[in-house]
Amino acid sequence: MxxxxxxxxxxxxxxxxxxxxxxxxxxxxxxxxxxxxxxxxxxxxxxxxxxxxxxxxxxxxxxxxxxxxxxxxxxxxxxxxxxxxxxxxxxxxxxxxxxxxxYNHIFEGTIELLEYLKPKYNLHIITNGFGEAQQRKLEKSNISHYFKTVTNSEMVGVKKPNPKMFHFALELAKAKKESSIMIGDNYEADVLGALNIGLDAICFNYHKTVITGNVKQVNTLLEIKSLL
Structure with a gap:
């Protein structure tokens, strides 16, 4: 990058x-x-x-x-x-x-990736999930301490890929889109949603969906280490 x-x-x-x-x-x-x-x-x-x-x-x-x-x-x-x-x-x-x-199983490589990224970047969550459930998931899977901010769709009143979701999250994080990147599995909501507002994105394509076009993608979380 x-x-x-x-x-x-x-x-x-x-x-x-x-x-x-x-x-x-x-x-x-x-x-x-x-x-x-x-x-x-x-x-x-x-x-x-x-x-x-x-x-x-x-x-x-x-x-x-x-x-x-x-x-x-x-x-x-x-x-x-x-x-x-x-x-x-x-x-x-x-x-x-x-x-x-x-039950709070997390994807293979989650902790290793977050440990690798945490000293180098501010980490954040943008989720379409429901506020109360998402907070419990973060806490019970012991990953909430990695993230500075969490934006959920109930706070914003819209969901990804709506641009408002990303603008709200960037503002909450006090981050600029030019120096930020979005990582998610959903091509429409996460990747296109981010690219749409000029925010770079990586698709975590573990379900091996065929994606046409020039989109950064990985099949495992640990591959992200080579991109960041």
Whole structure:
């Protein structure tokens, strides 16, 4: 990198915090608690794409938080032809949020990368997640002390890739976009969102999505060490 970077912004879910793994373990736990017997792998394979679809709608302001939490479960059960009463779906939606941070697996290389970056840069989080949940994730996975600022979408009232998210985070961090970089897994929200306002970006492409165009990308977190 030719220019002098001072500030590094990270996405949290799917970038540092291993959302899919923690989410699966949480579902296993809450299904047991609520006496729901189903094949977890079948459920997860149906649920994950539905969840991504809902988060895209949420980013685009087409559904609210409550509809997201209920809809992703309701749609998954429907797709599996499992009949579950609304009252139970609503309880599962709440249980899921309550217990999600019981598990706090982080991606391989997270601590090593943060230890490597911390002496050299100011580190920050920009997340579309919900404030209370994101703070718990950072604390329980023991990485909150690495970050100077945390910007979540509830503080700003919009979500990435909305430019307001990035401008708000830069202001909170007292950082300039010219000397900052964004790292995240979501091409649309994190990478294009950042590049759109002139903020450099690295795509943590662990899901090996085909990305056309000249975008910096890595498949593992530790590869970032060679870019910063």
């Amino acid at each position: 030719s220019h002098n970077i001072t500030d590094v912004f990270f996405d949290l879910d799917h970038t540092l915090w291993d959302f899919d793994k923690n989410s699966s373990l949480t579902f296993e736990m809450i299904f047991k608690m609520n006496d729901i017997s189903l094949n977890l792998n079948d459920f997860i394979s149906i649920y994950e794409p539905i969840n991504l679809k809902y988060w895209k709608l949420y980013r685009e302001e087409k559904v609210d938080k409550v509809s997201l939490r209920y809809g992703r479960l309701s749609d998954a059960f429907k797709a599996l032809n499992i009949t579950i009463e609304d009252v139970v779906i609503n309880k599962l939606a709440v249980d899921y949020i309550t217990y999600l941070t019981s």
